[in-house]
Amino acid sequence: MQLRISDRNLELPLDVRRAIERRLRLVIGRHAAGIARLHLTLSRSRSPTEAETSRCRIRVDLRQGTTLTVEDAAADPSAAATAAAWRLQRRLRQRLGTREVA
Numbered sequence: 457m458q459l460r461i462s463d464r465n466l467e468l469p470l471d472v473r474r475a476i477e478r479r480l481r482l483v484i485g486r487h488a489a490g491i492a493r494l495h496l497t498l499s500r501s502r503s504p505t506e507a508e509t510s511r512c513r514i515r516v517d518l519r520q521g522t523t524l525t526v527e528d529a530a531a532d533p534s535a536a537a538t539a540a541a542w543r544l545q546r547r548l549r550q551r552l553g554t555r556e557v558a
Contacts, residue, residue, distance in 0.1 A: 512536035
């Protein structure tokens with residue numbers, strides 16, 4: 457699986473980048489074999505009418521040829537990435553048909 461993390465309109469420190477990568481690998485866990493490529497993009501929107509927000513977009517190309525995209529936003533880039541990662545996990549479970557074992 458190829459994993460790429462990129463940022464736009466913000467500087468992402470190396471330790472935050474590594475923490476996000478660890479979180480992603482934890483969340484996709486058993487689904488990793490079905491994923492060809494994963495690209496996470498973090499950006500900061502600076503609208504004069506709303507508070508500064510970090511947005512996270514995760515695009516996943518599955519080996520079966522399907523592409524999944526999830527997005528989320530939060531005040532902090534790490535929180536946005538975490539929320540998007542959990543959303544991705546739910547989508548992967550739906551798409552690949554596996555359940556978490558308690």
